[in-house]
Amino acid sequence: MSSSRTAEDTYEAQNDQRLDELHSKIRTLRGVTTDIYDDAERQHLTLDDTGNAFSSxxxxxxxxxxxxxxAFGLSGAGGIRQTRIIMYIVGCFLALWLVWKTTGIWWPSESA
Structure with missing residues (x-):
């Protein structure tokens, strides 16, 4: 009888050890699940903040x-027309070209 009692005690000790290992694994799994949930919530908040920033x-x-x-009068009546702005730009380029050709300040001509 004592040998069967010893075997039962051994089995019970093994069961207790396995049960403790199972509890440890469950705690680890619960911790990982909580970490995943927290990370998902942080990412969700970050995406919301990013969406709000882009909207703003x-x-x-x-x-x-x-x-x-x-300011440039491109909208509304009585403003500066787009053609007038284009003419100003073309006129500036023409004036710069004339100054360049006549004085050679920026790039001296090589033909002289």
């Missing part, structure tokens, strides 16, 4: 575009 940026870009259009 697009709103301010649209406002800046409207203000620039108003």
């Amino acid at each position: 940026f697009s709103t301010s870009l649209a406002q800046s575009s409207r203000r620039a259009a108003q």
